[in-house]
Each structure stands twice: as structure tokens, then as C-alpha cells.
Amino acid sequence: xxxxxxxxxxxxxxxxxxxxxxxxxxxxxxxxxxxxxxxxxxxxxxxxxxxxxxxxxxxxxxxxxxxxxxxxxxxxxxxxxxxxxxxxxxxxxxxxxxxxxxxxxxxxxxxxxxxxxxxxxxxxxxxxxxxxxxxxxxxxxxxxxxxxxxxxxxxxxxxxxxxxxxxxxxxxxxxxxxxxxxxxxxxxxxxxxxxxx
Numbered sequence: 001x002x003x004x005x006x007x008x009x010x011x012x013x014x015x016x017x018x019x020x021x022x023x024x025x026x027x028x029x030x031x032x033x034x035x036x037x038x039x040x041x042x043x044x045x046x047x048x049x050x051x052x053x054x055x056x057x058x059x060x061x062x063x064x065x066x067x068x069x070x071x072x073x074x075x076x077x078x079x080x081x082x083x084x085x086x087x088x089x090x091x092x093x094x095x096x097x098x099x100x101x102x103x104x105x106x107x108x109x110x111x112x113x114x115x116x117x118x119x120x121x122x123x124x125x126x127x128x129x130x131x132x133x134x135x136x137x138x139x140x141x142x143x144x145x146x147x148x149x150x151x152x153x154x155x156x157x158x159x160x161x162x163x164x165x166x167x168x169x170x171x172x173x174x175x176x177x178x179x180x181x182x183x184x185x186x187x188x189x190x191x192x193x194x195x196x197x
Contacts, residue, residue: 031100034093037085038101046101049109051149058106059142064098075167080157108145113191121192124185128177132170144196151190155181 035046038056043049046057056064070077071086089097125133133143143151158171159178166172178186 029093029096031096034089034097035100038097045104047104047107048147048150051147052153054146054150054154055106055108055142056101057104059098059101061095061098061102064101065094068094068098077168078158078161078166078171106142106145108197109147111148111194113148113195117188117191118195120185121188121190124181124189125192128181129189132174143193146193148190148194151193152186155186155189 038046041048041050041053042056043053046055046059048055067077068082068086068089069091071079071082076083086094129143155178158175159181161171161175163172163175163179166175181189
């Protein structure tokens with residue numbers, strides 16, 4: 001009898017203690033919580049500090065949403081890793097992140113550039129890139145102020161693609177143009193965009 005009372009008391013205590021671990025409805029993720037997923041690559045508040053990823057702070061909301069949705073689409077926007085990452089977010093979460101990053105002021109790192117390469121890059125930009133990358137406020141990808149290694153690595157990655165296997169007309173054009181540029185031309189373009197604010 002005494003044993004049953006002890007067992008019931010322990011059972012009741014366990015139920016009370018475990019009640020705090022009962023399943024609860026999770027709150028929806030905030031924009032800041034979602035954006036925290038991006039800082040490891042894109043830097044604090046979307047201002048990149050490293051060579052591998054672009055800054056996404058100050059990006060137009062519509063462009064951020066379009067890119068993320070394109071990454072999620074089979075045969076969509078080319079990426080090395082973002083296709084896998086974007087699939088983890090639903091449309092509402094992507095909208096929240098877009099709103100968050102579009103509201104943050106973009107700050108560019110100071111980068112050493114060669115003035116002669118900047119001048120050469122400006123000429124190449126005017127001839128080859130200006131049509132798609134002339135207005136930083138409207139560009140799908142903001143190139144002004146991006147980190148030089150990111151720019152060079154991205155140009156290299158795109159130049160390695162088979163243009164005939166790409167569905168996007170814009171990417172197909174860019175791949176073809178990049179294949180025509182020498183490594184020195186690409187370095188000049190990287191210096192030019194790194195010098196722009």
C-alpha cells in the first residue's frame with residue numbers, strides 16, 4: 001500500500017515536471033530571426049565581410065524575392081549553394097527577409113584598387129555590362145562595392161557554364177560575354193565595381 005502511494009507521488013511529480021515540455025505551438029519566425037540565417041555568409045545585417053558572398057543589405061525587396069524564388073526553381077538562377085538554402089524558406093519568410101534587408105543601409109568595405117584597372121574596367125563596363133548593370137538601385141544584382149574576390153569567383157563560375165544548357169536569357173548572355181573576356185579584363189571589371197559606391 002505504502003509502495004503504491006510512493007509510486008503515485010512520483011508519477012504525479014513527473015507529470016507536473018514534464019508539463020512544461022508539452023508540445024506548444026511555435027511562434028512564427030521574425031524577420032530578424034530569419035535574417036540571422038544569412039549572416040554567416042553575407043555578413044552582419046547583410047553587409048558582407050568576406051570574399052565569397054555578396055552584400056545583400058539595401059537590395060530592392062522585389063529583387064531579393066525574385067532571386068530567392070528563382071533559386072528554388074529547378075533550372076532557375078545559377079548558384080553554388082543558394083539553391084539548397086532557398087528551398088528551406090516559404091514565400092512568407094522570403095518576403096520577411098526581403099523587407100528586412102531592403103531596409104538596411106548598405107556599407108561597402110574599403111578595397112585597394114588599381115586606378116588604371118578601374119579606368120579599363122569602366123570601358124569594359126560601358127561596352128559589355130552597362131545594359132544590365134548600370135543602375136545600382138534597379139539591378140537584379142548590385143555589383144557596385146562588392147568584394148573583388150567575390151566578383152572574380154562569380155565571373156569565373158559563370159564563364160565555366162555551358163550557355164546552351166541555360167534557360168535564362170540574361171544568364172545565357174552573361175555567360176557568352178564572360179567567355180569573351182580575358183582574365184585581365186575580368187580583373188579590371190572587378191576593380192571597377194569594387195571602386196564604385
